[in-house]
Amino acid sequence: MINTKEIFEKQGIRSTTCRIDLVNYFTKNKFAISFPQLEKALKKHDRTSVYRNLIFFEEQGVVHKLYDADGILKYALCKDNCAEHLHHDNHMHLTCNKCKHTYCLNEKHTPKIKSPKKVVIESVAITARGLCENCKN
């Protein structure tokens, strides 16, 4: 499991308390987080800096965007060794029917989809509904 310090070192990111708190919140929670949730959790920081740093981390390949099964925009830590402006998070996500959290599924079993003739498909996002590891037992 990657820790906050490693993320900063690996990407050569200057650390500020806001950035550290932000990444800590992501490493601590195993599920994807929406901006309102993040804002609430990091109340001691200015809303704008939390948002700016979130966008910064997205650009740096530290967190990726996803939509949960209800279409809510969330962010989760990248797991596929993403680099600056080069995300390759082609994993599926699962929204749990019981705890309502959305998780990244590490296994790369997103089905290959052939582009219909008239368009080019560049990425496919799949969010499943079901039960997470904790809730299935």
Ligand SMILES: [Zn+2]
């Ligand atoms: Zn990524």
Ligand SMILES: [Zn+2]
């Ligand atoms: Zn669950």
Ligand SMILES: [Zn+2]
């Ligand atoms: Zn993910």
